[in-house]
Amino acid sequence: MHDLMPLTIEDKHRIEGFLYEEALCLDEARLDDWMSLYSEDGVYWMPASPAQTCPLTEISILYEDQLLMDIRRRNLGHALSPSMDYPIRGSRIIGNIHLPKTQPNGGAIRVCSTFHAQLYYREETTHFAGKYTHDLVAKAESYSIVRKRVDLINADGVQRNLLIYI
Amino acid sequence: MVSFEISDLIQENRIDKSVYLDPEIFELEMQNIWAKAWIFIGHDSQVPHAGDFYTTDIGRSPVVMVRAKDGQVHVLHNRCGHKGAKVAGKKCGNVAGFRCPYHGWSYKLDGALRGVPNRHGYENTDFDIKDPQFSMTPLARVANVRGFVFASLSPEGPSIEEFLGDAIATINNVADRAPEGEIEIVCSPLRYEHDCNWKMFVENLNDAMHPMVAHASVGQAAKSYLADQPEGTVYPKEAEIIFPFGSSYKFFDEMKVTALKYGHSYMGGQSSIHTGYSDIPDYMDAMEAAYGDTKTKEILSQNRHNTIIYPSFTLKDAIQAMRVVRPVSVDKTIIETWHFRLKGAPDEMLKRTILYSRLINSNASMVGPDDWDCYRRMHEGLQSHSSKWVDMRRGLSADSKATQSKGAQSFGTSDLSFRNQYRVWAKYMNTGTSDA
Ligand code: FES
Ligand SMILES: [Fe+2]
Numbered sequence: 001m002h003d004l005m006p007l008t009i010e011d012k013h014r015i016e017g018f019l020y021e022e023a024l025c026l027d028e029a030r031l032d033d034w035m036s037l038y039s040e041d042g043v044y045w046m047p048a049s050p051a052q053t054c055p056l057t058e059i060s061i062l063y064e065d066q067l068l069m070d071i072r073r074r075n076l077g078h079a080l081s082p083s084m085d086y087p088i089r090g091s092r093i094i095g096n097i098h099l100p101k102t103q104p105n106g107g108a109i110r111v112c113s114t115f116h117a118q119l120y121y122r123e124e125t126t127h128f129a130g131k132y133t134h135d136l137v138a139k140a141e142s143y144s145i146v147r148k149r150v151d152l153i154n155a156d157g158v159q160r161n162l163l164i165y166i
Numbered sequence: 167m168v169s170f171e172i173s174d175l176i177q178e179n180r181i182d183k184s185v186y187l188d189p190e191i192f193e194l195e196m197q198n199i200w201a202k203a204w205i206f207i208g209h210d211s212q213v214p215h216a217g218d219f220y221t222t223d224i225g226r227s228p229v230v231m232v233r234a235k236d237g238q239v240h241v242l243h244n245r246c247g248h249k250g251a252k253v254a255g256k257k258c259g260n261v262a263g264f265r266c267p268y269h270g271w272s273y274k275l276d277g278a279l280r281g282v283p284n285r286h287g288y289e290n291t292d293f294d295i296k297d298p299q300f301s302m303t304p305l306a307r308v309a310n311v312r313g314f315v316f317a318s319l320s321p322e323g324p325s326i327e328e329f330l331g332d333a334i335a336t337i338n339n340v341a342d343r344a345p346e347g348e349i350e351i352v353c354s355p356l357r358y359e360h361d362c363n364w365k366m367f368v369e370n371l372n373d374a375m376h377p378m379v380a381h382a383s384v385g386q387a388a389k390s391y392l393a394d395q396p397e398g399t400v401y402p403k404e405a406e407i408i409f410p411f412g413s414s415y416k417f418f419d420e421m422k423v424t425a426l427k428y429g430h431s432y433m434g435g436q437s438s439i440h441t442g443y444s445d446i447p448d449y450m451d452a453m454e455a456a457y458g459d460t461k462t463k464e465i466l467s468q469n470r471h472n473t474i475i476y477p478s479f480t481l482k483d484a485i486q487a488m489r490v491v492r493p494v495s496v497d498k499t500i501i502e503t504w505h506f507r508l509k510g511a512p513d514e515m516l517k518r519t520i521l522y523s524r525l526i527n528s529n530a531s532m533v534g535p536d537d538w539d540c541y542r543r544m545h546e547g548l549q550s551h552s553s554k555w556v557d558m559r560r561g562l563s564a565d566s567k568a569t570q571s572k573g574a575q576s577f578g579t580s581d582l583s584f585r586n587q588y589r590v591w592a593k594y595m596n597t598g599t600s601d602a
Contacts, residue, residue, distance in 0.1 A: 046530070049354045056517045058353040059505055062530045067391070067402055074387035075532050081383035083539040122542075158357045158500055161538055162530035 007099065015111055016097055018143045019134065023092040023115075026165055031073040034165070039137060039144040040066060044165055046150040061152075061159065076164070088163050092117040094132065108135040108146050115150075117166050128166050129153050176592045178585070179559035183548040185588075186363040186556070191595075192496035199477055199594045200225035201319040203428070204329045206479035206490055207231050209506070210239045210313045211350040212258065217275060220258045224319055225493060229305060230254045230264075231315060234275040241308045241317040242277040247300035257354075264302060277302035312341040313348060324428070332572045333430040336473035339483050342465045345456035345510030349486070352516065356503040358529045362541030364477070364493035365587070367501060370537060371472040371480050371489075372431050372583035374418035375560070377411045377439075380540050384532040385412035407522050410439035411533065418578040421471065425586035426573040429476030433578055438471035440484035448512040456510065476587060486519035487527065497545055503527040558584045 007015075018037075025034035038044070045055050046062040055063040064072065078084050096114040103110050110133060117128040130152040136143040150166055169190065175182040184191060205224045208231050212220045219232040221244055228244035230253070246253050246266040253266045253273070263280060264273040270283045279301045282288070293300070307318040309326035314337055316326055327334070341349055360367060370376065388408045392399070421438060425431045434441075453462040470483045480489045486508060492500040503523055507516050526533045548556070561580025576582040 048356055048528075052353070057513055057520060059356055059503070059520055059523055059528075061356070061524075061528050063524060067404060071384065071387045071391050071404070071408075072532060074390050075383050078383035078387060080386060081532075081536055082380055082543065083535040084383065085539070156354050156357075158359045159529040160359050161535045163535060 014142065015109070015136070018136070019094050019097065019111070019113060019132075022145070022148075023094055027090050027092055029076065029088065029090070029164060031069070031076055031164075035066065035069045035073060037143075037145055038066065038069070038148075039139075039146050042066065042145045043147050044069065044150070045147060046152065046166065047155055049156040050151060052155075061155070061162065062150075062165070083161065083163060086122050087120070089120040090117060090164060090166075092166070104135055108137050109143075110135050115166070119162075119164070119166075121161065121163060126160060130155070172592050172595045176588050177555075179562055180555040180557050181588055183554050183556055185591075186365060186544065187496065187548060189496045192363075192493070194595060196225040196493075198597075199591070200493070201227070202323060202594060203477060204307075204309065204316040204318050204323075204326055205477075206475065206488075207241055207308075207315045207317050209349065209351050209504070210310060210315055211348075211506070213239060215260065217260045217262055218258070219254055219261060219264075221254050221256065223492060224305075224317065227319060228252050229317065230302075232264075232275050238276075239308075239310060239315060240276050241305045241315065242302045243305065245302065246271055247273075247279055247302065248282075253302060271300075273302045277304050311337050329428055330475065331427045331430065332424075333426055333432070333473055333475050335468070336432060336470050336481050336483060339465065339468045339470070340481060340486075342457075343453075343483070343511075344508035345452040346508075347456075348509045349506040350509055351504055351506050353505060355490075355505070356523065356527055356529070358501045358503070358527070358534065358538075359494075360499045360501055360538055360541060361497055362499055362538070362545060363497055364491050364499040365591075366541040366544055367499055367537075368474060368477060368480075368491060369584050369587065370541070371474050372423055372433050374421065374423070374433060374579045375415075376537075376540065377418070378413065378415070380536045381411040381533055383536070384408055387532070403518070403521065404525060406443060407525050410442065411526075413439060415579055421578040422575055423578050423580055423582050424573045424575045425582050427590075429587045429590035430474055431476075431573075431583035431586055432473035433471035434469055434483075436467065436469060438469045438482070438484065440471070440482065441469050443484065443518070446512065446514045446518070449515050452510055452512065474583070474587075476590065485522055486516060487523050489527070558588070 022037050044062060044064045046060060048059050048061050052058050092115060094113045094115050098112055100110055100112050113132045115132050119126050130150060133149040134145055135147040137146055175185055207222060208220050213231055213233040216233055216235045219230050221230045229241055230244040231239060231241050233239050244252050244254055248269055248271050251266055251268040253264050263275060272281045274280050279295050305317040305319060306321040309316045341347055385408055388405055421434045423431060423433050468483055473481050478491050486506050488504050490502040494500060505519055505523060525531055528534060558581040561576050561582055564576050564580060565574060565582055
């Protein structure tokens, strides 16, 4: 276990600003901008159970690298996809941003936060809630996401369509 | 008294839309199909140890699969013999015995009533602790096929062997594909709520006219991605999974569809959309060590696309996942996708299935929601006053010519499997049985 990284006020603001920017990219469905916030080997992971430890031998709702993000970016709103025939609008809010005591090996900064998100799709507004765990590495004046884990409070519950990242 | 005649609803080449839309018909299906047929409950690897239990429903009837001390797997009604409370509440767990949380009646793992608190209150009544009416009653019939547990709420009906017919070859093949001859369920399932009638999902499993249309976008997105990559980029394994969904009509036609008794059917046989997967060398070695060269080739040469075991269950030969149909109401259905390990096979095999399932079966995939949307559109479109008929005549003239001893066969994009399902559906609905 590492000690907590000493964070300056500037660092803290920078991390918060970065998380807000990511949420905004998704709210506005700007997936190309959103992808650029991930490192080359960055992954987005939404487990299908709270206890899940392995994304490769256990099923996830989403586990996507740059390749799949890029295919998804091209599929979003695609004229040939029946499910993409309707607007998808989102509103995400992040709070309780903190750095947990246990930090990953290898120099990434782990940032946890609580989120609530509402998605509008097919005449229905759906509420998602849970915890984000961002592993970030410094990049120029900002950060790059190595891994974002999204733990839905109902990860192992019955799911409905999800057409964009939360 | 119901307000419809089954014979008015089903014609040889089309069905009445109320089959999907009418809540009264759904209620009758729960009684005459779901309470009569063999329904898939779970796999016995979900309850490996004595006291392990797993809860689910047959239609809406709550049941619990549990392993007793002697190793036997029971399927019990998950209902207290006292005032009917559901006894096991968790999805799964381990218990020494069951105890109803309401008034504390306790049960053995085989469902027999073991104890009743403050029992003297029953003195001089006809209460008898041994009377089955006070137990967690075992289901009328339970069968275990290579670990796949099926149960029926009805004491009468065809044996499991008679019911499965040649569909058993898919179950056997799936188990044989494990070097140790057994599969093992891993992790919790995907549970995906569909706003559609359960039959739309079941039909779609052998609907080979839809993939190249409804799933065109993800294939195009993947192609456009690859086109933008520098020359010499290695073909990603995701492409191996996504592209076959865009296969031509000719490909699916040649895959063929086979309709079996009791409403079952499958596509493929020698080839399917999974045939082109690259070999995983360690797996081939493990198979050859277990079975020898000839037998390994024989096992791997069977390649059935979705086998539908009507009405509740579907399995593929080459993918380690099964999908289970749980009807909730006339326009709500939960589809569970369970994943399994082939015992004795390297993890790479499981990883390929997990990738496949994320790309295809997940509620957040770029495939599943397009199917979902098409079913929902049927519900929306069928509200129309224009016609009450839903067409199913594609390939009708080819049906009879293709009859084989193991079932009727037709070209892959024929509507044969739908016609087969509704022929059996009508029998169940009329009589609660389905002899053929
Ligand atoms: S309902 Fe179960 S003990 Fe009373
Ligand atoms: Fe499909």
